[in-house]
Amino acid sequence: MKILLTGGAGFIGSHTAVALIENGFEPIIVDDFRNSEPFVIKNIEKIVGKKITSYSSDIGNKEEVKNILQKENPIGVIHFAADKAVNESVVNPMKYYQNNVLNLINFLEVIDIAKINSFVFSSSCTVYGVPDKIPVKETASIKPAFSPYGYTKQVGERILNDFFKSLPSSSLTLLRYFNPIGAHPSGLIGELPIGVPSNLVPYITQTAIGKRKKLTVFGKDYDTKDGTCIRDYIHVVDLANAHVASLKKGLESKDSIKVFNVGTGKGASVLDVITAFEKVSKHDLNYGFGPRRAGDVPKIYSDNTLIKHELDWDAKFSLEDCLEHSWNWEKNLIKFKYKSAKKQD
Ligand code: NAD
Ligand code: WQD
DSSP, X not given: OEEEEETTTSHHHHHHHHHHHHTTOEEEEEOOOTTSOTHHHHHHHHHHTSOOEEEOOOTTOHHHHHHHHHHHOOSEEEEOOSOOOHHHHHHOHHHHIIIIIIHHHHHHHHSOTTTOXXXXXXXXXXXXXXXXXXXXXXXXXXXXXXXXXXXXXXXXXXXXXXXXXXXXXXXXXXXXXXXXXXXXXXXXXXXXXXXXXXXHHHHHHHHHHTSSSOEEEEOXXXXXSSSSOEEOEEEHHHHHHHHHHHHHHHHHHSSOEXXXXXXXXXXXXXXXXXXXXXXXXXXXXXXXXXXXOTTXXXXXXXXXXXXXXXXXXXXXXXXHHHHHHHHHHHHHGGGSOOGGGGGOO
């Protein structure tokens, strides 16, 4: 059973390709490698021990995508392809509306939805803004987003909801990821941040390996147990498995629209992450405190009851597993030549 993965060479897409194969599906990757590297495909092949079908195409290119769909005839789609840097979206919002919204529409215009029985979309906990209640449930209200990136996820959800409501023969699953971290336990695939990372975990591993001098913890006076922000860090392999579970459920039910949080249901502070990293890496991390970062939500973690109940999914990896795998990946990266490595500052 063929499943089209847009953005399948990226961080979450590559791990999902592996999980799909482990579950008997055949992933077809469409990625123009704007934020990933062709070596990722080779490394997926090393993990699973077989060839992967992949196309280097922009999903906004209707002609190319139409040809791929006609040739491959997938029965499901997982749509990862998007730009994801929150700060960049503030500086260059049109890039984000173009790729995350317009290219989504272009893509929907060419897929023959009658043949796509299950469609899974990468959404984000960013759609909740500052939640009124924690842990946050899927029924929480959608709040004003902090960035154009956040709006593209809200609008993407809206477009897909309306589109699938008009097509009662296909199912849609919107997955709202919390904070994906970690890497494949093999050390062969992981996150490839371009330039200076804005996310916590790649900043930690790059500091420990010597690419960065010091980690700045943004704020120490939040109303939390240790004064630093709380997040729900989810291992990327657990997240990948949530895609497989969603896809399968969608194939069974055919005409449903579902929204799931994908998180561990547990909050960890920035200092918890640093402590766990120091333990597994046996490194003293060079860090200090700085002012709060604009736009940071003080505290958010998921209520994951719904996905546990409806998809029989649960997070298996601990925070320490996540950091151990991220650290292995950082140490391995030196072996792979990739373009983003040249843009470290
Ligand atoms: P990523 O950048 O590693 O992967 C995205 C992939 O899509 C890249 O390989 C990129 O080359 C490709 N791509 C982008 N635009 C494309 C286009 N027009 N045509 C073809 N390929 C294109 O990002 P990721 O972390 O794997 O994120 C995947 C999805 O999950 C994104 O939609 C992102 O917004 C969403 N998400 C990510 C996070 C996170 O923290 N990583 C959290 C919540 C949601
Ligand atoms: C985590 C915590 C920082 C860097 C972002 C997006 C969100 C989603 C996931 C896509 C915060 C602190 C960070 C550093 C620090 N992505 N931090 N020093 O902001 O929760 O979420 O990624 O949908 O939309 O906004 O993740 O990893 O940037 O930050 O102290 O150098 O680490 O303040 O408390 P965030 P993050």
